[in-house]
Amino acid sequence: MHSLLKEIRHSPLLWMLVVVPVVIALEHIMPDAHTLLFVLAVIAIVPLASLLSHATEAVAEKTGDAVGGLLNATLGNLTELIIAVTALQAGQYMLVKASIAGAIVTNSLFMLGASLFLGGLRHRVQEYNRAGGRLHSALLLMATIALLSPSAVADLNFPGHEATVQRLSVALAVLLIAAYGLSLLFSLKTHKELFASSDHGESGGPALPVAVAVPTLGIVTVLVALVSEIFVESVQKAAETLGMTPAFVGFIVVALVGAAAEMAVAFSAARRNRLDMSVSIALGSASQIALFVAPVLVLLSYFVGPQPMDLQFWPGAVTMVMIAAVVTSFITNGGQSAWFVGALLLCIYTIFAMTLYMVPPGSHGPV
Template identity: 65%
Template sequence: MGSLLEEIRHNRALWLLIFVPVVLVAEHTAPTAHTMLFLLSILAIFPLAVLLSYATEGVAAKMGDATGGLLNATLGNLTELVIALAALQAGQHDLVKASIAGAIVTNTLFLLGASFLVGGLKYRMQEFNRINARFQSSLLFVATVAILIPSAVTAADSIGMSDFTHKLSVGLSLLLIVVYGLGLLFSQKTHRELFSSQEAGEHGPTPPMSVALATLAVTTLLVALVGEIFVGSVQQAATSFGMTPAFIGFIIVALVGGAAEMASAFSGARKNRLDLSVGIALGSAAQIALFVAPVLVLLSYVIGPAPMDLQFWPGAVIMMFLAAMTVVLVTSGGHSTWFVGVLLLMVYLILAMTLYLLPPQLPSDPPAKVSAYERVRTGLAS
């Protein structure tokens, strides 16, 4: 515990932890002050992300970067899962799908690209385990194909196929969960030696395992609580800032929800522990696509007012597919430079700019027989 208190005393970013109780109290005293809650939740999530990064590094130093990256991705995705469950209970399927697609794209393009850039500015060239990168990219590609199929089949037939889509989504969800479980068995047990780190990197002082695990648990819970406040206020607050619903779900929610993972990934890249950064970025994206999204589909039959399917709107499917293909290309060599990070960030900014200026129509919005051209034209006119 002394090492944790020492870290808080010397790291000024952690002084912002004072905003955690502030935003929790403000949510009860002024629940309708959405803009204030929006800003306070961002100020609270940032130091929690830094603290989660500190604890994760302690676990990774003792369990290895591959396992540490998996653990960080799992705990980091808990925030997205809590946010999605709240939206699922309210029947906001479009928001759930936007947050899922946004988290996949943000982790594969922004998080990985920024890690390459941060590490590349300090080191001329960095290496990482390309077997692990290819493995995670392959998992992500399989999940993207599974998400693509319901949208492609339904779009090819103008007749309503709601019952078929729901049955197909349930079957695909079960298959994806099985693939994810087998992937964990492969990477963490039967072929664990293939996923060892390429570089030892810099390992600074780390907390004891018991302190690190306790910090991870408590911090993740606080991130989930503050993240729920953030989601409850973001739509009303974003309206006053001129942001569209598609941009909010795809970009803003994904960035804030992944703040903890970003802090750990950037810290690992700066210390030349790129395997930790790659494991967090790609592991988190694969976990969302292969586990979080399917679980939400299955849970929608229990806690939601209506079942959710895996049919995403065409723009989201295209963006996820482009993100998966980009990652496959840039991680095939097993090394990175700062310019590779710039290229990934440019692809992300292209997608973000598109959403900000012309958000995609959601599946429930346009009539079934309206052409794609008419949908775009209608969107421009509005």
């Protein structure tokens, strides 16, 4: 416990944890202050996600960069999964789908781009194992093709097409989960030597003891669930007040807030010339959301949602995910990077963000 308190004292970002009890208390005192609750919930999720990253990094430091990146991506995605499940229970399917697509694009463009940019500012040229990048890019391309299929069927005019979209979505969800499992078997078991890091770069300093990290992980997960419920309940009216569409909130705001934990680790690793871990976290998280989180949400909707959710995204979301997959595949093929490459990825992400902000509500297609 002493090591955890020391970590909080020495991290200004973790000082924002004081907002967590404040937003939980205000939700009971001022339940109609939607904009205030929305802003405070966003602020509260950031230090919780950061604390989650410290806990996961304690375990990840004892493994190689490939396994460490997978662990950070998996536990870091808990935030997005909890927010999405809460929105799923509330029937806010536009928010869920926007957060899925946004998380894929945010991780593959913003997180990877910022990692390459920040690492490049400190190290002239950085190298990384391109096998991992190519694997995750291929998985993203396959997932994007899976997202295209329900939209293509929905455009056809035949009796019972809605039921067909639902059945196709369930079948695709099972297939994507199986493909994700096979990718783990390939990268961590049968061909793990292809994904080994050649250089671990600089040390990140002392981490939390595992005995402290594990209970911290459990407590933070519960707090994220509580704050996420407040976030989802207030997001719709707060977005209207702030002039933001549900698509923009899910695609940009939720994705950025939910990925705060992974970003903290990825940026730090890039600055320490551990670009293998940064690439593994960014693209590993994106592919995990596309091949595991999204399919799981489709299957969960049959049990916790007011009605089943399908994988039919609006055309703009699929287009952005496809562009992100193609760009990251092109970028990571070389195995080397400099700061300007990261700047280009950040520019593409900014184009997407500006486009979504300018598009008026109600024009994003089916929910």
